[in-house]
Amino acid sequence: MRMNKIDRFDSKILQALQRDARLTLGALAETVNLSPSQCSRRIARLEKESVIEGYALRLNPEALGLKVTAFVFLSVDKGRMASPREAVAALLARDEVIDCHTVTGSHDFILRVVVEDLAALSRFLSTTISPMPGIRDIATQVAMDTLKTNGPLKVESG
Amino acid sequence: MRMNKIDRFDSKILQALQRDARLTLGALAETVNLSPSQCSRRIARLEKESVIEGYALRLNPEALGLKVTAFVFLSVDKGRMASPREAVAALLARDEVIDCHTVTGSHDFILRVVVEDLAALSRFLSTTISPMPGIRDIATQVAMDTLKTNGPLKVESG
DNA sequence: ATGTTGATGCAAAATCATTGCATCAAATGA
DNA sequence: TCATTTGATGCAATGATTTTGCATCAACAT
Numbered sequence: 001m002r003m004n005k006i007d008r009f010d011s012k013i014l015q016a017l018q019r020d021a022r023l024t025l026g027a028l029a030e031t032v033n034l035s036p037s038q039c040s041r042r043i044a045r046l047e048k049e050s051v052i053e054g055y056a057l058r059l060n061p062e063a064l065g066l067k068v069t070a071f072v073f074l075s076v077d078k079g080r081m082a083s084p085r086e087a088v089a090a091l092l093a094r095d096e097v098i099d100c101h102t103v104t105g106s107h108d109f110i111l112r113v114v115v116e117d118l119a120a121l122s123r124f125l126s127t128t129i130s131p132m133p134g135i136r137d138i139a140t141q142v143a144m145d146t147l148k149t150n151g152p153l154k155v156e157s158g
Numbered sequence: 159m160r161m162n163k164i165d166r167f168d169s170k171i172l173q174a175l176q177r178d179a180r181l182t183l184g185a186l187a188e189t190v191n192l193s194p195s196q197c198s199r200r201i202a203r204l205e206k207e208s209v210i211e212g213y214a215l216r217l218n219p220e221a222l223g224l225k226v227t228a229f230v231f232l233s234v235d236k237g238r239m240a241s242p243r244e245a246v247a248a249l250l251a252r253d254e255v256i257d258c259h260t261v262t263g264s265h266d267f268i269l270r271v272v273v274e275d276l277a278a279l280s281r282f283l284s285t286t287i288s289p290m291p292g293i294r295d296i297a298t299q300v301a302m303d304t305l306k307t308n309g310p311l312k313v314e315s316g
Numbered sequence: 317a318t319g320t321t322g323a324t325g326c327a328a329a330a331t332c333a334t335t336g337c338a339t340c341a342a343a344t345g346a
Numbered sequence: 347t348c349a350t351t352t353g354a355t356g357c358a359a360t361g362a363t364t365t366t367g368c369a370t371c372a373a374c375a376t
Contacts, residue, residue: 006222014215014217014222017215018214018215018217020212020213021179021212021213021214021215022213024331024332024333025332025333025334026331026332026333034355034356035355035356035357036332036333036334036356037333037334037335037355037356037357037358038354038355038356040333040334040335041334041335041354041355044334049221050218050221051217051218051221051222052215052216052217052218053216053217053218054178054179054215054216055178055179055180055213055214055215055216056176056179056213056214056215056216056308057172057175057176057179057210057212057213057214058210058211058212058213058214059172059176059209059210059211059311059313060208060209060210060211061311063207063208063209064164064172064209064311064312064313064314065314065316066311066312069259071259071261071268088305092305092306092309095309095310095311095312096312097306097309098306098308098309098311099270099304099306099307099308099309100304100305100306101227101229101301101302101303101304101305102301102302102303102305103229103299103300103301103302104299104300104302105299105300107299110229110299110301112257114311114312141261141262141263141265141268142261142262142263143259143260143261143268144259144260144261144262145259145260146257146258146259147246147250147258147259147260148250148255148256148257148258149257150214150256150257150308151250151253151255151256151257152253153217153219153222153224153253153256153272154222154224154253154254154272155217155222156222156223158223182362182363182364183363183364183365184362184363184364192324192325193324193325193326194325194363194364194365195324195325195326195327195364195365195366196323196324196325198364198365198366199323199324199365199366202365
């Protein structure tokens with residue numbers, strides 16, 4: 001992962017596309033003061049360099065019937081930390097699991113989970129998480145309000 | 159937020175676009191077995207109904223020099239919970255803050271924070287979080303590995 | 317039966333993205 | 347100093363994609 005080849009044009013392009021990834025090159029060109037063709041070439045370059053990894057939909061979970069977001073904190077037995085590859089892979093494959101990180105501190109994993117309702121959360125915890133080998137502790141915090149999700153990243157030209 | 163007007167075509171469209179929001183209507187039409195024009199109209203409808211809220215970039219944070227993800231847990235004085243509107247708004251406006259939820263349990267807020275390095279995290283905590291009025295407790299867990307981010311939501315036709 | 321509504325595909329029209337090409341500027345080397 | 351190379355740029359032509367008018371069809375209601 002090489003250092004910033006991101007100049008101020010790239011930076012402006014990325015900022016604009018984070019707001020709306022479907023801006024036309026014409027509109028983008030206006031906001032960054034560059035021609036559409038050059039915007040196109042710069043975007044292609046940012047994709048090739050994997051600065052841009054892809055394009056995603058911003059969906060409204062509630063409109064899909066997904067009314068509950070929760071954070072799940074897992075601790076696992078240290079002795080069994082070498083092998084849970086499969087178990088983790090299975091966990092990541094579940095579409096209730098939106099994010100999964102390993103973290104410092106008293107727990108080992110933090111999951112962000114999105115499900116239909118509390119019953120679905122309970123079901124997920126008891127049938128998917130609990131049976132995982134080596135699980136020592138599960139703690140759950142249910143989100144009451146989502147004040148911000150997936151905010152734009154800071155992009156600096158440097 | 160009305161109930162599922164999402165039929166199996168919508169569902170397939172949303173699943174495909176979650177994988178790649180820049181599929182052409184032609185390609186999309188093939189995978190969902192519908193004409194491009196009808197896909198276009200359905201997408202327009204899903205946007206109008208705010209099922210699709212927008213289009214986002216999937217960026218590689220490391221490529222932007224953002225090497226540290228952390229979860230920050232905040233507790234605030236209950237007595238001062240009525241007024242921190244401004245403080246919260248200021249917090250949400252910071253671009254280190256990617257997610258912010260209020261949660262049940264021992265803390266009040268969970269933040270997901272993405273910054274350049276640990277020094278930047280420290281700076282953020284001491285200059286942005288600590289001075290917030292009514293903060294009673296701050297706990298931080300640093301992510302060591304990101305196993306999954308922003309996974310696709312489950313979309314069901316019902 | 318008849319009319320209404322909404323979904324659909326096709327094809328035309330409009331919009332948009334990409335690319336070849338010429339130009340320019342900055343950096344490099346003689 | 348001057349020539350040369352390299353990379354970025356805009357323009358215009360080309361090619362691809364999206365949108366829309368229109369006719370058809372099926373389901374449902376009158």
